[in-house]
Amino acid sequence: MKIAVYGKGGIGKSTTSCNISIALARRGKKVLQIGCDPKHDSTFTLTGFLIPTIIDTLQSKDYHYEDVWPEDVIYKGYGRCDCVEAGGPPAGAGCGGYVVGETVKLLKELNAFYEYDIILFDVLGDVVCGGFAAPLNYADYCIIITDNGFDALFAANRIAASVREKARTHPLRLAGLVGNRTSKRDLIDKYVEACPMPVLEVLPLIEDIRVSRVKGKTLFEMVELQPSLKYVCDFYLNIADQILSKPEGIIPKEVPDRELFSLLSDFYLNPVNTVNEKNKPNLIDFMII
Amino acid sequence: MKLAYWMYAGPAHIGTLRVASSFKNVHAIMHAPLGDDYFNVMRSMLERERDFTPVTASIVDRHVLARGSQEKVVDNITKKDKQEHPDLIVLTPTCTSSILQEDLQNFVNRASMSSDSDVILADVNHYRVNELQAADRTLEQVVRYYLEKAHRQEKLNLSLTDKPSANIIGIFTLGFHNQHDCRELKRLLQDLGIMINQIIPEGGFVENLHELPKAWFNLVPYREVGLMTALYLEKEFGMPYISTTPMGIVDIANCIRQIQKQVNIWSPILLGKKFDFEPYIDEQTRFISQAAWFSRSIDCQNLTGKKAVVFGDATHAASITKILACEMGIRVSCTGTYCKHDEEWFREQVQNFCDEILITDDHTEVGDMIARIEPSAIFGTQMERHIGKRLDIPCGVISSPVHIQNFPLGYRPFLGYEGTNQIADLVYNSFTLGMEDHLLEIFGGHDTKEVITKSLSTDTDLTWNSESQLELNKIPGFVRGKIKRNTEKFARQNNITKITVEVMYAAKEDLSA
Numbered sequence: 051m052k053i054a055v056y057g058k059g060g061i062g063k064s065t066t067s068c069n070i071s072i073a074l075a076r077r078g079k080k081v082l083q084i085g086c087d088p089k090h091d092s093t094f095t096l097t098g099f100l101i102p103t104i105i106d107t108l109q110s111k112d113y114h115y116e117d118v119w120p121e122d123v124i125y126k127g128y129g130r131c132d133c134v135e136a137g138g139p140p141a142g143a144g145c146g147g148y149v150v151g152e153t154v155k156l157l158k159e160l161n162a163f164y165e166y167d168i169i170l171f172d173v174l175g176d177v178v179c180g181g182f183a184a185p186l187n188y189a190d191y192c193i194i195i196t197d198n199g200f201d202a203l204f205a206a207n208r209i210a211a212s213v214r215e216k217a218r219t220h221p222l223r224l225a226g227l228v229g230n231r232t233s234k235r236d237l238i239d240k241y242v243e244a245c246p247m248p249v250l251e252v253l254p255l256i257e258d259i260r261v262s263r264v265k266g267k268t269l270f271e272m273v274e275l276q277p278s279l280k281y282v283c284d285f286y287l288n289i290a291d292q293i294l295s296k297p298e299g300i301i302p303k304e305v306p307d308r309e310l311f312s313l314l315s316d317f318y319l320n321p322v323n324t325v326n327e328k329n330k331p332n333l334i335d336f337m338i339i
Numbered sequence: 340m341k342l343a344y345w346m347y348a349g350p351a352h353i354g355t356l357r358v359a360s361s362f363k364n365v366h367a368i369m370h371a372p373l374g375d376d377y378f379n380v381m382r383s384m385l386e387r388e389r390d391f392t393p394v395t396a397s398i399v400d401r402h403v404l405a406r407g408s409q410e411k412v413v414d415n416i417t418k419k420d421k422q423e424h425p426d427l428i429v430l431t432p433t434c435t436s437s438i439l440q441e442d443l444q445n446f447v448n449r450a451s452m453s454s455d456s457d458v459i460l461a462d463v464n465h466y467r468v469n470e471l472q473a474a475d476r477t478l479e480q481v482v483r484y485y486l487e488k489a490h491r492q493e494k495l496n497l498s499l500t501d502k503p504s505a506n507i508i509g510i511f512t513l514g515f516h517n518q519h520d521c522r523e524l525k526r527l528l529q530d531l532g533i534m535i536n537q538i539i540p541e542g543g544f545v546e547n548l549h550e551l552p553k554a555w556f557n558l559v560p561y562r563e564v565g566l567m568t569a570l571y572l573e574k575e576f577g578m579p580y581i582s583t584t585p586m587g588i589v590d591i592a593n594c595i596r597q598i599q600k601q602v603n604i605w606s607p608i609l610l611g612k613k614f615d616f617e618p619y620i621d622e623q624t625r626f627i628s629q630a631a632w633f634s635r636s637i638d639c640q641n642l643t644g645k646k647a648v649v650f651g652d653a654t655h656a657a658s659i660t661k662i663l664a665c666e667m668g669i670r671v672s673c674t675g676t677y678c679k680h681d682e683e684w685f686r687e688q689v690q691n692f693c694d695e696i697l698i699t700d701d702h703t704e705v706g707d708m709i710a711r712i713e714p715s716a717i718f719g720t721q722m723e724r725h726i727g728k729r730l731d732i733p734c735g736v737i738s739s740p741v742h743i744q745n746f747p748l749g750y751r752p753f754l755g756y757e758g759t760n761q762i763a764d765l766v767y768n769s770f771t772l773g774m775e776d777h778l779l780e781i782f783g784g785h786d787t788k789e790v791i792t793k794s795l796s797t798d799t800d801l802t803w804n805s806e807s808q809l810e811l812n813k814i815p816g817f818v819r820g821k822i823k824r825n826t827e828k829f830a831r832q833n834n835i836t837k838i839t840v841e842v843m844y845a846a847k848e849d850l851s852a
Contacts (some may be wrong), residue, residue, distance in 0.1 A: 105405045105406070107406070109395070109402070109405065113401055113402075121583055137405075139404070139406050139407045140406075140407060142407070142440075142441075142442070143406065143407020143408065143409070143441060144404050144405055144406055144407040144408075144439065144553065145404045145405075145437075145438075145439055148401075148404040148405065149405055152401070152405070156757060307496070
């Protein structure tokens, strides 16, 4: 099973991805996490250091694929998760999307692509171009990370649009949203009402998650020393269990940008009106009867 | 096989490269992936020149994609600077590589510090303009660059030449009969006693561009390339320009009269005399050019009222339309151009000389139009020649896109008085001639007895049974195509899929009723 994780920049995609990867591994699956961001720090908390990227390795071998061995690019991380970093050009040069495609090609040639029960792509921010949509070509499920804010939901809506586009030609489904660092979920609920999709889990704002990132460790590793954090791991195990149950998933129908703007801003600007609107249809129904 | 896609004008970088490789001692470098560099092959195949095409590709390979260009482009520019010592190096991306949005201007700035030649980046939006617009833009950019440079170095000499002189702007490589036209224009100006100051870009040196303003006026024979340069020179240096294409007796005379007007502004002051070109026009029209009497001769009488379709670039399509309508008495049923950016001018030029106007760059629309009108002859590009072959309609090629056939070894200009002879020949020979017409009728055509299956609709849903095919074979070849089309049209209208002899006669009845 292949999963692509998307979401607004800085929302905690990598942190969440690493923890989900371990959770899946805990359930006895063979997991590979592929970082598809030129920043190449997706798997940092799994390995504890910045591993060499595929492009670094290919460059050093002058693109002689036959000289590249799986152990050159696939690194063992914490909790038996394997890790790959695609890497990419410095900002403003080359083509980051090309690198994502090249990574998948190489992994296929190394036969690594089919060895795993789960491959999890951790992709940068948004679906910015065809290259960064490449993981969607291979994925069975897309997961969107969001918080209870406007920007993240706006990004989520754009990603939903990409999923719908890809789902026309690929067997891709949206598994759902994961709320991160959010104590309230009213805006998420409002969005899901307008654009129906499952909400897999909502993680509250937990200081220890932030600390784990700084320490370069996953929550599962921190639990070994701080058993009190076990409840946080349960969030991730819950997500993993939902994925492993092979949910049906959905093909989302994104909300047009303008509508989304008014939908989310009205929510706070005119809270009374929304209540009225809810009452109105009832009245009309009553009149008709 | 079905032709899926065809473009009348190429991508923007082709225009830039055509201008760059027309100048002498100018090198062009493309920032391009492998395969986008077919320009070299195309040019050396068509132009058959002695020298190598001075174009190099700085290949966008996986290293560039994965890491960015880094030093590669700059290194390639400096390398060419050392190897070839060109006066100017023009850097251009292609459509593909411009997706990468690399800062090529930065490469140019860095390379120009370390190289002896001038380096510029062709400033063209590759997804907005086509080959012709890009060529126009690049020529203007190069001219502007060198005039501004001369201005900074205070080398600019704005005084006019002693004798009347002209610049010819827009003759360039891979142009439609450009080399022959250029020779003809030179002869024309020489006959008028006008010196050639410069011809750009073909064969020109960029180091001489600062002498452009010395000419009395600019001549822009083709409006596709050169007009921007002429406008720039007019704005900056007050140089008048003439953009009337000297093609056809009428327009040559118009062009010469405009030249006379321009020359006579200065000649009374500088030379103490006035020029009068009217006797020259009269002599050339009546005694030198054969086209004027020929078009009134008995030979041409059977062309009168025949239907023709014209399609090409704005310059050639407009000129040929006017020649056919005004000088040869041929009815132009439809005329059109693929230069959509020049639509307004084109409509104004041809509006009274044709029945309808088609502005499109979609070859299927042109094909449908020709199939609908069924003209006696087509005057178009290589694409229309192809359409004509499928419909069994003769076609004379009058405009680019070019083909190896448009680089004849013999002298075949379209401009000037010799051009009028060539055009008259082309037009006359394109039509099926009078006697040929009768003989075909008497002897039942000169083609084989096979059923014509050529038609524009490749996926036909109609079937002809053996009797109707036999009947079709009895019909003389020169009308067989028409009858087949009419029958199929009738069948389609009446939802008949199998064509029998009865259907053929019904179609005939229907048509004559």
